[in-house]
Amino acid sequence: MRVLVVEDQPDLADSVARVLRREGMAVDVAYDGGAALERAAVVGYDVIVLDRDLPVVHGDDVCRTLAGQASLSRVLMLTASGTVAQRVEGLGLGADDYLPKPFAYAELVARIRALGRRAQPPTPPVLVHGDLRLDPAQRTATRAGARLPLSPKEFAVLEYLMASGSRVVPAEELLERVWDEAADPFTTTVKATMNRLRAKLGDPPLIETVPRAGYRI
Numbered sequence: 001m002r003v004l005v006v007e008d009q010p011d012l013a014d015s016v017a018r019v020l021r022r023e024g025m026a027v028d029v030a031y032d033g034g035a036a037l038e039r040a041a042v043v044g045y046d047v048i049v050l051d052r053d054l055p056v057v058h059g060d061d062v063c064r065t066l067a068g069q070a071s072l073s074r075v076l077m078l079t080a081s082g083t084v085a086q087r088v089e090g091l092g093l094g095a096d097d098y099l100p101k102p103f104a105y106a107e108l109v110a111r112i113r114a115l116g117r118r119a120q121p122p123t124p125p126v127l128v129h130g131d132l133r134l135d136p137a138q139r140t141a142t143r144a145g146a147r148l149p150l151s152p153k154e155f156a157v158l159e160y161l162m163a164s165g166s167r168v169v170p171a172e173e174l175l176e177r178v179w180d181e182a183a184d185p186f187t188t189t190v191k192a193t194m195n196r197l198r199a200k201l202g203d204p205p206l207i208e209t210v211p212r213a214g215y216r217i
Contacts, residue, residue: 001116001156002026002043002177006036006062007051007078016049019105020112023139024156026180033057037065043176045073047115049108050095052079060093067094074115078103113137127162129217132206134162143201153178154197157190161207161217170214 003025007013010031017027028043030036034056040048048066052059063075077095079086091098096118097111113136117123127134131144136159141148150158156178161169171190175183183189194215198207208216 001046003112004028004030004036004039004045004048006030006048006054008032008054022152023109024152026178028181033059033062036062040066040073047074047076047112049076049078052077063093063095074118076111076115123163129162134159148200150200153193157193157197161215166216168210168214168216
């Protein structure tokens with residue numbers, strides 16, 4: 001899942017990003033509304049965590065702009081004000097969910113995952129393919145009942161492939177959706193991660209390489 005965190009308090013923004021990355025998400029960070037709109041214009045984020053009180057471009061205007069562009073990104077709005085009137089107003093701007101500060105990181109992660117499942121096409125809360133079962137909320141993956149010791153990035157790659165069904169996923173798409181903006185587009189990290197993932201999944205093989213096209217379950 002590709003997430004953009006927009007928060008003008010660098011310590012909080014970086015802390016949220018670290019938590020989400022530990023959950024296997026690819027996270028970019030913007031510290032003002034202008035930078036957020038620039039990133040959203042070139043990257044199709046699954047979820048945008050948007051602070052309401054932002055410099056340069058106010059969070060309300062960011063939300064209005066995304067809604068006006070019919071963006072497919074789900075918006076989770078954050079604010080220090082948690083009154084009912086503020087929540088109603090935020091949702092009226094086009095936000096998909098609303099979370100007042102201070103918040104528990106566990107709830108933030110759960111809400112982001114819930115919004116991610118509402119992407120197009122929607123994905124089920126637990127992904128199953130044959131004897132392979134992956135539960136993003138519990139961060140568990142099993143095959144034939146045996147727990148798979150996956151790293152966060154391996155888990156994220158497997159989750160994306162399973163959510164894609166039988167569709168062939170290009171390596172470039174995996175790099176964009178599972179890694180963040182710091183990833184080198186010429187790196188072999190996708191291939192290396194795929195090799196480790198295949199080894200952990202065991203036999204019979206579950207991930208097919210389609211020459212000059214990509215990968216699929």
